Amino acid sequence: MSDHHPRRSYQDLLQHYTSCALCPRQCHANRLAGETGYCGQSMRLRAARAALHMWEEPCISGAAGSGTVFFSGCNLRCIYCQNHDIALGQTGKEISVGRLAEIFLKLQQKGAANINLVTPTHYLPTIAYALEQARLGGLSLPVVYNCGGYESVDALRMLEGLVDIYLPDLKYVSEELSARYSHAEDYFPKARLALAEMFRQVGKLMFYEPAAPSRPSGRAPAAVYPPDTPLLRRGMIVRHLVLPGHVGDSKKVLHYLRDTFGNHIYVSVMCQYTPLHLVADIPELSRRVTPAEYQRVVDYCLRLGMENVYIQEGDVAQESYIPPFDLSGL
Numbered sequence: 001m002s003d004h005h006p007r008r009s010y011q012d013l014l015q016h017y018t019s020c021a022l023c024p025r026q027c028h029a030n031r032l033a034g035e036t037g038y039c040g041q042s043m044r045l046r047a048a049r050a051a052l053h054m055w056e057e058p059c060i061s062g063a064a065g066s067g068t069v070f071f072s073g074c075n076l077r078c079i080y081c082q083n084h085d086i087a088l089g090q091t092g093k094e095i096s097v098g099r100l101a102e103i104f105l106k107l108q109q110k111g112a113a114n115i116n117l118v119t120p121t122h123y124l125p126t127i128a129y130a131l132e133q134a135r136l137g138g139l140s141l142p143v144v145y146n147c148g149g150y151e152s153v154d155a156l157r158m159l160e161g162l163v164d165i166y167l168p169d170l171k172y173v174s175e176e177l178s179a180r181y182s183h184a185e186d187y188f189p190k191a192r193l194a195l196a197e198m199f200r201q202v203g204k205l206m207f208y209e210p211a212a213p214s215r216p217s218g219r220a221p222a223a224v225y226p227p228d229t230p231l232l233r234r235g236m237i238v239r240h241l242v243l244p245g246h247v248g249d250s251k252k253v254l255h256y257l258r259d260t261f262g263n264h265i266y267v268s269v270m271c272q273y274t275p276l277h278l279v280a281d282i283p284e285l286s287r288r289v290t291p292a293e294y295q296r297v298v299d300y301c302l303r304l305g306m307e308n309v310y311i312q313e314g315d316v317a318q319e320s321y322i323p324p325f326d327l328s329g330l
């Protein structure tokens with residue numbers, strides 16, 4: 001959708017992999033030479049699935065589904081990760097940058113609402129190049145950058161004019177929680193800078209039609225996955241997964257978002273946390289979020305006057321929401 005597509009040399013972009021500082025981990029691994037850093041991936045592009053995906057927020061999925069590419073590896077690898085096979089890089093097929101551009105175009109042909117890049121951080125220069133090539137080949141859909149929020153501002157600047165919708169997580173404010181669960185003590189200070197850069201690039205929410213989603217009335221937010229939500233064309237949606245026993249930190253996250261971005265972004269507050277076998281010996285993470293805990297977080301959004309909030313209803317905490325990473329579409 002963006003009309004600014006600077007041409008960059010692939011060789012120039014590859015230089016970012018020689019001493020990798022693409023995310024705040026700053027591993028300085030020579031990924032071009034096959035070394036790997038915390039994310040576990042060399043510069044060889046690997047993905048686990050490319051398909052239409054219905055399980056995003058409705059203004060992203062639309063009626064046809066979001067054209068989602070799930071990349072292998074992750075720079076966070078949270079201990080409770082819901083997609084751990086792919087995050088640990090255990091699932092994936094190597095693809096060329098040219099093939100990735102073809103996949104974007106194929107998803108467009110299939111009627112995708114957008115191109116949705118999931119866990120793209122550690123491949124950012126390659127993805128930027130593939131997007132430029134796909135644009136030249138006729139890609140006209142909005143591009144969604146769907147990440148964990150632990151990003152480098154310098155790396156994000158490579159995406160200016162290529163990404164239309166940022167869909168980052170904001171997982172924690174607490175240093176202690178981010179260190180314990182995501183091995184990233186500096187998660188919040190880095191994520192707040194990253195979110196500021198994302199918002200600078202894409203600005204306020206812009207929908208295809210009508211101009212804005214319905215507003216909440218009374219106690220219940222109106223933006224409870226309304227079926228008539230128009231598709232998002234540009235802007236930022238910040239996701240927050242409520243964790244069992246940590247309502248207090250969820251409130252700090254929401255307070256920060258409300259104070260910083262007002263009602264110019266969407267916030268998606270998720271209750272779908274599912275304890276998988278990896279956390280079996282971590283007592284506080286071995287249960288789901290209770291309805292009462294989730295309601296306290298939702299009520300807090302209302303008290304803050306947040307207007308653009310997605311909340312989840314019903315029993316969404318099921319493993320069936322994790323897509324099959326079966327290499328389809330690659």
Ligand code: SF4
Nearest residue numbers: 020023026027037039
């Ligand atoms: S992208 Fe990977 S190798 Fe590069 S700094 Fe981040 S975790 Fe380290």
